[in-house]
Amino acid sequence: MGLFSKLKEGLTKTRQGFVAKIETLVSGGKKIDEELYEEIEELLIQADVGVNTAVELVEDLRKAVKERKVDDAAELRNILKELIADIMGEEQAGLSLRSKPAVIVVVGVNGVGKTTTIGKLAHNFREEGRKVLLAAGDTFRAAAIDQLQIWAGRVGCDIIKHSEGADTAAVVFDAIQAAKARDIDVLIVDTAGRLHTKANLMEELKKLFRVISRELPDSPDEVLLVLDATTGQNAISQAKIFGEASGVTGIVLTKLDGTAKGGVVIGIKTELNIPVKYVGVGEKIDDLREFDPKEFVEALFGD
Numbered sequence: 001m002g003l004f005s006k007l008k009e010g011l012t013k014t015r016q017g018f019v020a021k022i023e024t025l026v027s028g029g030k031k032i033d034e035e036l037y038e039e040i041e042e043l044l045i046q047a048d049v050g051v052n053t054a055v056e057l058v059e060d061l062r063k064a065v066k067e068r069k070v071d072d073a074a075e076l077r078n079i080l081k082e083l084i085a086d087i088m089g090e091e092q093a094g095l096s097l098r099s100k101p102a103v104i105v106v107v108g109v110n111g112v113g114k115t116t117t118i119g120k121l122a123h124n125f126r127e128e129g130r131k132v133l134l135a136a137g138d139t140f141r142a143a144a145i146d147q148l149q150i151w152a153g154r155v156g157c158d159i160i161k162h163s164e165g166a167d168t169a170a171v172v173f174d175a176i177q178a179a180k181a182r183d184i185d186v187l188i189v190d191t192a193g194r195l196h197t198k199a200n201l202m203e204e205l206k207k208l209f210r211v212i213s214r215e216l217p218d219s220p221d222e223v224l225l226v227l228d229a230t231t232g233q234n235a236i237s238q239a240k241i242f243g244e245a246s247g248v249t250g251i252v253l254t255k256l257d258g259t260a261k262g263g264v265v266i267g268i269k270t271e272l273n274i275p276v277k278y279v280g281v282g283e284k285i286d287d288l289r290e291f292d293p294k295e296f297v298e299a300l301f302g303d
């Protein structure tokens with residue numbers, strides 16, 4: 001299955017819980033009245049676009065209906081799609097890898113899909129012919145190191161690791177030296193899942209960034225925050241706190257396959273100043289896709 005079909009399939013539940021319900025709501029010669037607007041707003045909130053965004057969208061919908069003198073409620077579906085497409089824009093935010101080795105640090109709370117995303121990213125880079133090195137910066141659990149090692153084996157790239165309990169900054173220091181010596185293009189650093197509310201853990205990340213930029217002045221090139229789409233609005237609060245504490249440059253939104261909360265992509269766009277760079281649509285090695293906002297809107301509406 002192609003990745004667009006996968007994205008479309010992954011968004012099925014969101015589409016059923018939102019677009020399909022709106023379609024039912026506006027069909028059958030329904031009158032465009034206050035009640036209808038309220039119901040649409042409710043559906044938007046349920047799809048996790050966020051309350052503010054839902055209110056604004058319905059406000060714009062009202063304006064468009066007035067301006068265009070729309071009297072067929074069925075038209076609302078397409079106007080809403082247009083408005084969402086306007087919000088999402090057309091621009092794709094790619095990675096900005098400036099240095100050699102380029103360093104990507106992957107952060108996020110427990111279990112969102114950091115390590116899996118690193119495996120998939122490494123695979124993509126390898127496909128492009130780039131030399132990749134992984135750093136097992138999650139030293140919290142021995143299993144975390146093993147998990148990254150398995151991904152390195154699958155992808156066919158090297159990994160730098162210390163034993164459980166080691167200092168993450170020391171692992172990354174070694175990884176940078178190895179990357180320089182081995183002519184590596186991209187070094188990807190795994191980190192332990194941490195609660196965004198724990199100040200000491202966030203301090204640890206800052207220390208890590210200091211070590212990296214001492215070795216490579218323009219690095220890290222990217223700090224990717226991994227968010228789990230199934231957590232909906234909670235993902236947005238995580239991003240706000242991580243964004244401030246660790247200079248996040250991009251978001252990877254995982255588990256878009258099978259969630260009903262796909263509307264959170266729209267909330268991320270309106271509430272955060274951080275672009276979504278990749279989306280995860282499954283657990284397999286090639287289930288990571290560069291995020292294309294236009295394609296997302298098409299997939300969401302099933303068109």
Ligand SMILES: Nc1nc2c(ncn2[C@@H]2O[C@H](COP(=O)(O)OP(=O)(O)OP(=O)(O)O)[C@@H](O)[C@H]2O)c(=O)[nH]1
Binds near residue numbers: 114117193194254257
């Ligand atoms: N369906 C689906 N599952 C995913 C996706 N990305 C990751 N997962 C699954 O999510 C689970 C957690 O993934 P990990 O990569 O271990 O998450 P992590 O953030 O590294 O977790 P910690 O290291 O414990 O903080 C695994 O079972 C993955 O297979 C995705 O895009 N879709």
Ligand SMILES: [Mg+2]
Binds near residue numbers: 115144190193
């Ligand atoms: Mg992990």
